[in-house]
Amino acid sequence: MDDDLIDDEELAAPRKSVLPGEGFFVPDSFEEDLEEQEAAEALEGAEVAVVADPDADGLACVALLREVYGEAALVPAGPHDLEEGMEYVAEYGEDGIRAFVCDLCPDKFEYVDEELAALSERASEVRWFDHHQWDDDVAAAVRDAGVELVVGESDEECTADVALRELDHEFPRRFRELAAVTRDHDLWIREDPRSDDLADYSYWSEPEEYVATVLEHGPDLPEDVLAFLEEQRVEKEDLIERAVARAEYEEIGPWTVGVTYGRCSQNEVAEAMREDGADASVIVKPAGSASIRGTDGFELCHEVAGQVNGGGHPKAAGCKPDIYDDMLDYANHWTSRGATTKQVILDAFRNVVPEDYEDEEKDSSADDE
Secondary structure, three states, X not given: OOHHHOOHHHOOHHHHHHOOOHHHHOOHHHHHHHHXXXXXXXXXXXXXXXXXXXXXXXXXXXXXHHHHHOOOEEEEOOOOOHHHHHHHHHHHOOOOEEEEEEOOOOOOHHHOXXXXXXXXXXXXXXXXXXXXXXXXXXXXXXXXXXXXXXXXXOOOOOHHHHHHHHOOOOOOHHHHHHHHHHHHHHOOOOOOXXXXXXXXXXXXXXXXXXXXXXXXXXXXXXXXXXXXXXXXXXXXXXXXXXXXHOOEEEEEOOEEEEEEEOOOOHHHHHHHHHHOOOOEEXXXXXOOOEEEEOEOOEOOHHHHHHOOOEXXXXXXXXXXXOOOOOHHHHHHHHHOOOHHHXXXXXXXXXXXOOHHHHHHHXXXXXXXX
16 A cells, blocks of 8 residues: 555545544554564563553553652553553563553453463562443452452542552652643543643653653643644644534433544544533544543443443543444445444433433323323
8 A cells, every 4th residue: 555545644634534543554463563572672671560551641650650660661552452461561571570550441351361360470469550430340350360459439530540549659749730630631620721731742742752751740741842732733623623513413312412523632522512512422533433521411421332342431431333344344434424333322322311211201292292
């Protein structure tokens, strides 16, 4: 394939808005080989390792661990490749390594049981910090495997809060502020303007660059970073505007659900839909995944996502419906602007409509007759 066909720098804004980034077109096998090589290099000689989601919350935990231990080899992992991250530490980590898992939650214990057993055998200790919605049986199984698991209240704490509390260390003020501002973004509180800076910087920078910056500066990013963010935001705002313009609204039970499609910053798009009256918002991405955002009027995002191969928090969740069998399905996804994915997720919303609401609707219809 001609590289220019997938080069983000060559794509016009209208096309960039509806197509996935160039990384989407790299075969998983190639990426997995590269990730394994990078993990092996990072773990060589390390006494501490952390498997973490490479978003602002997970990377804040890495910064906290490096403040405590002076080092912590980062093995980035998302919800769908958590087991690979643990497997790399078990295979390439030193005997007796201290192992941490941060900001990640397995849907089922059998997804990680063998890898966790291997990790526990290699490491002197395994500690797991998180704040997602955990199944009680999964949490019990992880603890039975010898892991010190601490899960914070998902609607009150981010994982950085948990790590800050659980690590036996007198942290300087900048780290306490880092956890607070990270929480402001991760729980979608959005009262501190610095939280958007952290979220954007964690997205646009390499994980090691982000960790090094917040390790030194906390949430008060330096001027050169802020200037970089301002440059990036010109395109970001354009993509947000395009996604908001595509938004449609549907009444489902007692809620107004906004749904749109596009490569964009989901929090800002969801906020725009909330201002237009949405109780919940769905942002379907060109890569096939979707973000679900709630409000005080809708706190069941994790339940909706759980029906379509995802999970998360009451007011913020993510998913990727298992509906893509080949590239023709993706081609249809791009040209239809995510029509099938939208329908599958909206059906999931219908499944969480309270029964008493449906009963009230029937009674109201009977009274009208």
